[in-house]
Every structure is written in C-alpha cells, then in structure tokens.
Amino acid sequence: MKRKVKEVADLVGISVRTLHHYDEIGLLSPEESTESGYRLYSEDDLELLQQILFFRELDFPLKKIKEVINSPSFDRQEALRLHRKMLLEKRRRIEQMVKTIDKTLQHMKGEIQMTDEEKFEVFKEKLINDNEQKYGEEIREKYGDDTAAASNAKLRGMSQEDYQSMTNLEKEILSLLQKAYTTGDPASDLAQEVAAKHKAWLMYSWSSYSKEAHVGLAEMYVADERFAAYYDKSVKGGAKFLRDAILIYLGMN
Amino acid sequence: MKRKVKEVADLVGISVRTLHHYDEIGLLSPEESTESGYRLYSEDDLELLQQILFFRELDFPLKKIKEVINSPSFDRQEALRLHRKMLLEKRRRIEQMVKTIDKTLQHMKGEIQMTDEEKFEVFKEKLINDNEQKYGEEIREKYGDDTAAASNAKLRGMSQEDYQSMTNLEKEILSLLQKAYTTGDPASDLAQEVAAKHKAWLMYSWSSYSKEAHVGLAEMYVADERFAAYYDKSVKGGAKFLRDAILIYLGMN
C-alpha cells in the first residue's frame, strides 16, 4: 500500500516540502514513483522516515542523520552520547545567558531605584524652593536673610557620609511608618517615633528648623501628589498618617 | 582617536567581516570614513558595538538588537524578560531531548541484553548439539535414537509461557547462585537448592534427563569459556561453584 506525499506528510505530521527536501538531499527517496512522477512511499520508507524524525526530534543535523541512517555500522550509541554531551553544553550556555539576563535586570532595577532617588533629590530641591516660597518670609523674619540660601547650600554640600546616614534614616522612617500605620493611631508611640525621626531627618538638610516649616512640609506631603505617591508607595495613606503624626508630635493639632 | 576595522575587530574579539556585516545591515555604520573609503570607528561607535555584542552574547537576533539599540523607547527590560522566557523554553526542550536520549540509550542497552539472551539461546542450541556430540552415543544407547532430536525439538517448540517460566527460573538460579556462593560451600542447603533448580531448568529443554548429561553440562560450564563467562558474570567463580554443587547434588563427587 503505497502512499503519496500528502498522505505521508499528514500521517507523520510534517510538511510536503520537508519530504521533497529529504528527497532532494537524498535522505529519503521513495522506492517507487508513478509514471507521472508522483512519489510513492512504501512501508519501509515510512519506517526509515520514523527513524529520521526521531533523530530530528533530538536536533540532529540532517547530515548526521544521513550518516547514522545509511551506515548501520555507525555507532548509534556513541552518536547519541556525543549528541547528549552537545546538548548539555548548549544547556549550560543557555543557563549562563539566563544568569546574565537576571543580573542585568537586577542592575537595571537598581538603576531605576537610583533614578527614583535622583528624582527624589530633585523633589528635595524643589521642596527647599517651595519651602522658601511659602515660609521664606517667615524664616527670613526670624532667622535672617541667609538662612534659606544656607539650607540649600547645606543640602548640596553635605558629605558623602552624612548623605548615607540621611538616606539610611529615610529608609528607616519608611519602614517604621509601615509599622506605625498598622496601629491606626497617629498618636501612638510608634507614630510619634516616626515623627521624631522625620524631624531628625529634616535637620540633615535644613540649616535651621522651625515647627512652622515642618508642619508646612507635612502638609505638602499630602498636597503634593509626588510626595504623596512617595510615601503612599510604602503604605497606602502613609502621607496623611505621617502628617497627622507630625501635627500631634508638634502639638499643633 | 578613530580606529580602522582590524583594530576594532581585534579590540573586541570579532572578525572584520562581522563589522562589515553590521555596516551592511545598518546595525553599526561608523560615523566617519577616509576619502579612500576606509571605515573609521569613533569611541561612540565602540560603545554602541559593546551594546550590540552584549545582546549578541545573549543570542538576540540582530534584528532585535537593532530595534533595541535604535529606539531607547524600546523597553529593554521587557525585551530581556521575553528573551529570558524564550531561553527557558529552549532549555526545557533540550532537557526533554536529553531525557529522550537517555531513555533510548537505556532501551538500546536493554536490546543488547536481549541480544545477549538471544546469543545465549544460540548457546543453548549449541549446548544441545555439543551435548549430543559428547553424550549422544550414551544417550542413544540408553534412550534410543530419537531422544537427542526430540530434545532439540522440544526446546524449539516450547510455548511462550513455558519459555517465560524457564527464563524466570534462570534468573532465580543466577540470583540464588550469588547467595549460595557466599556460603563458600557447594554442599550447603542453598547450593543444593541451586543444583535442584538447575535440574528443573534443564527439564524445560531436555526431552529426557540423565545424571550423566547433567554432569556433562556442568563440566561444560567450566570448560566452555562462553558458559563460564555467563555464570561468572553473576559471581566470579560461579561456574565452578555451580558445577561442584551439581556434582554433590547428583552424588557423583
């Protein structure tokens, strides 16, 4: 019972073109053909095809398959073992690539965090300006003209170590804020600790400290969506909670 | 400090052709070139090349690299994650292939074992012949002319079930032989059990049984290296031990 290309192709799930190709390169040439040139595959041809497809499944190049198929003397076991080795090598390389990608992604996240921090730095600059705009007069009245400028300068001129301490403190505040928030009470010890540390954190960048400025900043945290987002990132509603805690801490509620 | 192709190629460890190729497909066209048409790569070109090679290391197709490189808006992270996924899929497929190869190798070993058994079948055939040659006259004297031929016929005509029982018994004998051998005594109960089962095993293929033939076979186990190898495979010295056990069992020592 001889079969034509399509039948064979459908039978084993490959394309007609593939059969043509195998014929072209002499890998599998059907024993017989009709007078009109149609390829006719015998059962034996099918068996051979199965063999071929088996090795193909294993990613053997057709040339190798041809060798393996054509000479039974060819050591199939050795060929398989060799191929296996090759595959393991490939796998190793892929794993290496995945590792590299993971590292890169980590790195990129890191850079994005850096970028976020840089953005926040910009916020802080802006904060100083805003601060000045809103409370500038007041500050100037109380502490003289240079204070506002000094604040700015202090932040810019901060040493690397101080900067480190400051950012660490910043992290601590965010983490504490989370815990404090679970108490639900801005007057709780934890919340008050956060407010205190927030003051300490401010001292790093502010040349002078005033309750009014602190409150103003706290209000800004809620009003300015960028700051709100920053604190809400840690806890939803964190900005408001922090403001309330600060208000209580400063006795201005 | 502009560099010419070879210099760049050597610098980053790729071929000149590769640089030509990247120029051809518009992946990396040096900013400048001499009036005589020599490509001149700037530092910026080198940086770009590094990027390209990074993605190439990860098996990104050049087309993708071009996309990633040319539009910074293109989400590198997403591209990497996607690629990572692809690599994992590749790895999965490779692992599947390795598994298949392992199974196949197992199978092939199995077939070789089968082949070994078939070989042993041939041995048995030969055994019958040998048996006849050595003890033929004797057997013929005692049991008539047809006995030898009948033995042969019986083996060949054995039912599938009988054959199964026989080979199972064969395995049991080999396993028992191991245990018995540890006693070191061919007269031990265990060794005698082996001898008894060996007799039973013989009955499967022999049309008639005689002590003499059994002894003759036992001697052949030691004398014929092929049989010796077969029994020694299970225990070193197994052939001799089995013979001694049989001799004792038959009371012919």
Added chain:
DNA sequence: CATTGACTCTAACGTTACGTTATGGTTTAT
C-alpha cells in the same frame, strides 16, 4: 465528457549571521 477541486511536480528565491574566497586599491615600512 468536460469541468473542478484537490493534489503533485519542479524551480527558485528568502531566511540567519556571518565565513570564505576573489579581485583590486591604499598605506606603511624598508
């Protein structure tokens, strides 16, 4: 019986990322 739809054939270009000549001009050291 002719038409139609389903198949079949050969031929040839396209794909990927360069390697490998081949042919000829340019630069540089001797």
Added chain:
DNA sequence: ATAAACCATAACGTAACGTTAGAGTCAATG
C-alpha cells in the same frame, strides 16, 4: 620603489525548510 599588511566591494556557501509560482494529474461531479 616595492613588498607586506590592510582596506574595500562583490558574491557564493551554509541549514532546513517556507513560500510562491507555473504547470501537470487524478478522481468525482454536473
């Protein structure tokens, strides 16, 4: 000035088919 080293473009080769394209074949249907 000449050779060695380097540069350029052009074009074929590789692996395993996919994809038209043009044309012939076969079986069933109107």
